[in-house]
Amino acid sequence: MNEFGYSNVVREMEVYGYDSVVKSHCRMCHGGCGVLIYLKDGKVAKIAGDPDCPINHGTLCSKGIASAQLAYHPDRLTYPMRRIGPKASGKWERITWDDALNTIAERILDYKERFGAESIVPGYGTGRDNEAVIYRFSNLLGTPNVLTAGHFCYGPRIATSILTCGTNPIVDYENYPKCLMVWGNNLTISNPDCYKGEPFSVSVDKGAKLIAVDPRLTKIAARADIWLQLRPGTDTALALGMINVIVNEGLYDREFVENYVHGWEPFVERVKEYPVSKVEKITWVPAEKIKEAARLFATIKPAAIQWGVAIEQQINCADNNRSLMALMGITGNIDIPGGQMLFSPPKIRNVGQFGAHKQLPKEQAAKRLGGERFRLAGNFAIINPKCVWDAIIEEKPYPVKMLFFISSNPLMTRANAREVYKALEKVEFMAVSDFFLTPTAELADIVLPAATWLEMDYIGDFWKRHGHILPRRKAISVGECRSDHEMLNDLAHRVGQAEYWWNSFEGGLDYILEPMGITWQDLKKIDFIRGEVKYQKYKERGFSTPTKKFELSSTLLEKWGYDPLPQYREAPESPVSKPELHKDYPYILITGRRLPGFFHTENRQVPWLRELHRDPIVEIHPEAARNEGIQEGDWVVIESQRGKVKQRAKLFEGMDPRIVSAEHAWWFPEKKEPGHGWDESNINILTDNAYETCDPAMGATNVRTLLCKIYPEEK
Amino acid sequence: MKKHSLIIDNESCWGCKTCEVACKQENMAPEGVKLIYVSEDGPRKIDGILDLQFHVNVCQQCDDPPCSDACPEAAIYKREDGIVVMYYKQCSGCGLCIDACTYDAISFDPGKAIAQKCNLCYHRVDQGLLPACADNVCPAHCIYFGDPMDIQAQIAEKHRAWAKEKNGQTIERS
Numbered sequence: 001m002n003e004f005g006y007s008n009v010v011r012e013m014e015v016y017g018y019d020s021v022v023k024s025h026c027r028m029c030h031g032g033c034g035v036l037i038y039l040k041d042g043k044v045a046k047i048a049g050d051p052d053c054p055i056n057h058g059t060l061c062s063k064g065i066a067s068a069q070l071a072y073h074p075d076r077l078t079y080p081m082r083r084i085g086p087k088a089s090g091k092w093e094r095i096t097w098d099d100a101l102n103t104i105a106e107r108i109l110d111y112k113e114r115f116g117a118e119s120i121v122p123g124y125g126t127g128r129d130n131e132a133v134i135y136r137f138s139n140l141l142g143t144p145n146v147l148t149a150g151h152f153c154y155g156p157r158i159a160t161s162i163l164t165c166g167t168n169p170i171v172d173y174e175n176y177p178k179c180l181m182v183w184g185n186n187l188t189i190s191n192p193d194c195y196k197g198e199p200f201s202v203s204v205d206k207g208a209k210l211i212a213v214d215p216r217l218t219k220i221a222a223r224a225d226i227w228l229q230l231r232p233g234t235d236t237a238l239a240l241g242m243i244n245v246i247v248n249e250g251l252y253d254r255e256f257v258e259n260y261v262h263g264w265e266p267f268v269e270r271v272k273e274y275p276v277s278k279v280e281k282i283t284w285v286p287a288e289k290i291k292e293a294a295r296l297f298a299t300i301k302p303a304a305i306q307w308g309v310a311i312e313q314q315i316n317c318a319d320n321n322r323s324l325m326a327l328m329g330i331t332g333n334i335d336i337p338g339g340q341m342l343f344s345p346p347k348i349r350n351v352g353q354f355g356a357h358k359q360l361p362k363e364q365a366a367k368r369l370g371g372e373r374f375r376l377a378g379n380f381a382i383i384n385p386k387c388v389w390d391a392i393i394e395e396k397p398y399p400v401k402m403l404f405f406i407s408s409n410p411l412m413t414r415a416n417a418r419e420v421y422k423a424l425e426k427v428e429f430m431a432v433s434d435f436f437l438t439p440t441a442e443l444a445d446i447v448l449p450a451a452t453w454l455e456m457d458y459i460g461d462f463w464k465r466h467g468h469i470l471p472r473r474k475a476i477s478v479g480e481c482r483s484d485h486e487m488l489n490d491l492a493h494r495v496g497q498a499e500y501w502w503n504s505f506e507g508g509l510d511y512i513l514e515p516m517g518i519t520w521q522d523l524k525k526i527d528f529i530r531g532e533v534k535y536q537k538y539k540e541r542g543f544s545t546p547t548k549k550f551e552l553s554s555t556l557l558e559k560w561g562y563d564p565l566p567q568y569r570e571a572p573e574s575p576v577s578k579p580e581l582h583k584d585y586p587y588i589l590i591t592g593r594r595l596p597g598f599f600h601t602e603n604r605q606v607p608w609l610r611e612l613h614r615d616p617i618v619e620i621h622p623e624a625a626r627n628e629g630i631q632e633g634d635w636v637v638i639e640s641q642r643g644k645v646k647q648r649a650k651l652f653e654g655m656d657p658r659i660v661s662a663e664h665a666w667w668f669p670e671k672k673e674p675g676h677g678w679d680e681s682n683i684n685i686l687t688d689n690a691y692e693t694c695d696p697a698m699g700a701t702n703v704r705t706l707l708c709k710i711y712p713e714e715k
Numbered sequence: 716m717k718k719h720s721l722i723i724d725n726e727s728c729w730g731c732k733t734c735e736v737a738c739k740q741e742n743m744a745p746e747g748v749k750l751i752y753v754s755e756d757g758p759r760k761i762d763g764i765l766d767l768q769f770h771v772n773v774c775q776q777c778d779d780p781p782c783s784d785a786c787p788e789a790a791i792y793k794r795e796d797g798i799v800v801m802y803y804k805q806c807s808g809c810g811l812c813i814d815a816c817t818y819d820a821i822s823f824d825p826g827k828a829i830a831q832k833c834n835l836c837y838h839r840v841d842q843g844l845l846p847a848c849a850d851n852v853c854p855a856h857c858i859y860f861g862d863p864m865d866i867q868a869q870i871a872e873k874h875r876a877w878a879k880e881k882n883g884q885t886i887e888r889s
Contacts (some may be wrong), residue, residue: 062735063734219730222757
C-alpha cells in the first residue's frame with residue numbers, strides 16, 4: 001500500500017510518544033487474538049491487533065480494542081468486599097485479601113468436614129483460560145461438582161468428538177476450504193473458540209462455496225450459495241437427511257468408510273429412517289434444497305463444517321454434534337488440508353493433566369451431581385446446573401452449602417432464572433470473583449476483584465484444540481485485582497493443598513511447559529508455539545477411540561446405556577410436541593443471537609461497546625408484528641409458561657413469521673439498585689431446565705427453542 | 716499529488732462494527748457521536764430472495780463537498796490530497812453541513828455544540844500512519860485506504876473470486 005504499511009509499530013511509537021509496547025493475547029471472549037498493547041505513563045493508551053499472530057493476522061474485534069475501557073472502568077471491583085446487609089441489599093465493606101481468602105478457606109474446610117467436599121461447588125462461566133486451575137483446585141479438594149457452561153457449550157463438542165474421533169475437528173482455514181457449511185454459527189460476529197472471523201472471511205473471499213444452516217438470515221446466510229432455513233431445533237434431522245442423500249447417491253468417501261469407520265452398516269440403517277421427504281416435513285427445508293446442499297458438500301474437497309454452540313443448547317445436543325461429525329467423516333474431510341483437522345497440541349501438560357482429574361478419589365467422583373442420569377457429561381466431569389439448584393433448595397441427594405463462582409453470572413445465563421435466584425438466595429455461603437458487582441455477585445457473601453487479561457501472565461489458548469499456545473503478557477495492574485490463577489494458588493495454600501501448588505503462579509506456568517523443557521520466561525520471549533502439523537494421522541495410528549476407528553456408532557455411549565447412533569428428538573416445547581400449549585403460545589422462540597461488542601453478560605457497562613447496541617432487541621417478522629399490533633422500536637412482552645420479560649421489537653423479515661428471536665444475558669449495570677434489572681429482559685426467565693427437557697446424555701439445557709407469546713407492553 | 720481516499724467494500728462487510736470502536740479509540744468521539752458507523756440494510760427480498768447487507772457510513776471525502784459549501788464559517792476544506800478536513804475550532808455548531816451531507820456522515824456533538832465528521836485521520840496520515848479504521852483492524856478486510864483507482868481494482872479482483880452461482884443464476888457483483 002504505497003508508502004503506508006499496516007501496523008507500523010515504530011512510527012506509532014514515535015508519533016504518539018508511547019513508552020513501550022507489549023505483545024499479548026486478548027481474552028475478551030474465549031480469547032485467541034494476538035494484540036499489541038501500547039503503554040504511556042504506565043497505562044494502556046492503545047490496543048491493536050498483532051500482525052504476527054497466526055490466529056487473527058493483525059485484525060481485532062470491537063471487544064479487544066475496548067479492553068482498556070473495561071480495565072479502567074470506574075465501577076470495577078478493585079478490592080475484596082464482604083456483604084454486611086442481607087443478600088441483594090447492596091451493603092458491602094472493604095476487607096483485605098487475607099481476610100477474604102481466610103473466610104473462604106474456613107468455610108471450605110468447615111463444609112468439607114461436616115457435609116463432605118461435594119457440598120462445595122466451584123464454578124466458572126464460559127471458558128476463560130481459568131478452567132484448568134479451577135478443576136485442579138476442586139479435584140484436590142475432593143469435590144466432583146464444578147458448575148460450568150460445559151453441559152451446553154463447547155463441553156459437548158469436546159466430549160462427543162473424543163467419543164467419535166479422539167479430538168475436536170477444527171476447520172483448517174490455513175489451507176482454504178473450498179466448501180464451507182456454516183451450521184448455526186455467526187463467527188464473523190462472535191469469533192468463537194478456536195475460530196476467528198478473519199480467516200473464515202479470507203476463505204470465503206477466495207471463492208469457497210458457502211452453505212448456511214440457520215433459522216434466521218445472517219450476513220453469512222445472505223452471502224451463501226445455499227441457505228437452509230430450518231425449523232429451530234431440527235438440526236439432527238437435517239444432518240441425517242443430508243447423509244441419507246450422500247449415502248443413497250454413493251457420494252461418500254468409500255476408502256475412508258471401508259477402512260476407518262466403525263458401525264457403518266447400523267449407521268446406514270439408521271440414516272434410512274431419514275429420507276428427505278420426511279426430513280422436509282420435520283425441518284421445513286424443501287427436499288430439493290437438502291439434496292442440493294448434500295451434493296455440494298459431498299462433492300467438493302476439501303470441505304468443512306463451521307459449527308458452534310447453538311446446536312448444543314438443545315435436547316439433541318450430543319446427536320447434533322455427532323451427526324455433523326458423521327458428515328465430516330463420511331465425506332473424507334477429516335484430518336486433511338483445508339478440511340477438518342485433528343490438530344496436535346505442543347507437548348505440554350494439557351488441561352486434563354493440569355486439572356488433576358486423577359487426584360479426585362473414585363468414591364468422590366461417584367457422588368457427581370446428576371452423574372448417573374447424564375452419563376456422557378459425568379464422564380467428562382461436567383454437571384447439569386439444575387442438579388446444583390436442587391441440591392441447594394431440596395438438599396437432594398445431599399446438601400450443597402457453598403458456591404464459588406469465578407467469572408460467572410449464572411443468574412443471567414442459566415435456564416429458569418427464577419429457580420437460579422431461589423438457589424443463590426438460599427445457599428449458605430457464596431463467594432464470587434468478577435470484574436463488577438453483577439446481579440449474581442450481589443447475592444454473594446464475599447466478592448473478589450478479578451484481573452482482566454491485561455493484568456496477567458498466562459499461557460493463552462492452553463485449552464483449545466487448534467494446536468497453538470500463545471503468551472499472554474501482563475501489561476498493567478489495577479487496584480488489588482488478582483488473576484483467577486493467582487487467587488486460587490493462594491487459596492489452595494490456605495486449604496491444605498500447598499504441596500500441589502506454587503509460591504507464585506509463575507511456577508504453575510512452568511509446570512505446564514515443563515515437558516517441552518522450557519519455562520514461562522522462555523515462552524515470554526517468543527510469539528507462539530505450535531504443535532506438529534501432520535495430516536491423516538489415522539492412517540498410521542488409527543483414531544484415539546476404543547475401536548481405533550471413526551465411531552459413527554459410539555461404543556462408549558452404548559456402554560453407558562445410550563443409543564450408540566444419532567437420532568432426532570423433537571424439541572420438548574414445540575408446535576409438534578406440545579400442540580395444545582402452542583395454541584396459547586403461538587410462536588417458536590429462539591434465543592441468543594450473537595451481538596458485536598458483548599460476550600454473554602459482559603461489557604454492557606463499557607461505553608464504546610454499549611454504544612454499539614443500546615437495548616435488548618427481540619426480532620419479530622413484520623407479518624407477525626402486524627398481527628400482534630407491534631411496531632418497530634416498541635417495548636414488548638415476551639412470555640412463556642415460566643414467566644415474562646421485556647425487550648424492544650425490531651421488525652425482521654429474515655426468518656419465518658412463526659419465529660421470534662430474542663437476545664440473551666441482558667442486565668443493566670447503569671441501574672444502580674443491587675438487582676441491576678436482572679429480571680427485566682433476562683430471557684432465561686422464560687427458558688426451562690426440567691431434566692426431561694435436557695439432552696439425555698450431556699444434560700444440555702434446551703435454551704434455544706421454546707414456545708412463547710409476544711404482545712405490546714401496555715396490553 | 717497522490718490522492719488519498721477511504722473506500723469500503725460494503726458487500727464484504729459482516730457488520731461486526733470493529734471499525735466503529737477503532738475510530739473511537741483514536742478520535743475519542745463522545746458517546747452518541749460516531750464518525751464511522753455500520754448500518755443494517757435489510758433484510759429485504761430482491762427477486763424473491765432475502766438479502767441482508769451492511770453499509771459502512773463514513774465521510775466520502777467528496778470531490779466537490781457540499782458540506783464545505785454549506786459551512787458559513789469556512790471550517791471545512793478539501794486538501795490537495797483529497798482529504799476533506801473539518802476544523803473544529805472554527806465550527807459554530809450551526810448544523811448546515813449536516814443538512815448538506817447526502818451521506819448522513821456528519822454528527823453533532825451536543826456536549827461541545829459542534830459538528831464532527833471523519834477527517835480521514837489526517838493527523839495520522841500526515842505522519843505516515845494509516846487511518847485507525849483502515850490499519851488492518853477489519854476482520855473482513857473491507858476497508859481500504861489509498862489511491863481510489865488502485866482500490867477499485869483490488870475490490871473488483873476480490874469480487875471476481877467470489878462471484879458465483881446463486882440459486883441457478885450467476886450474480887455479477889460490481
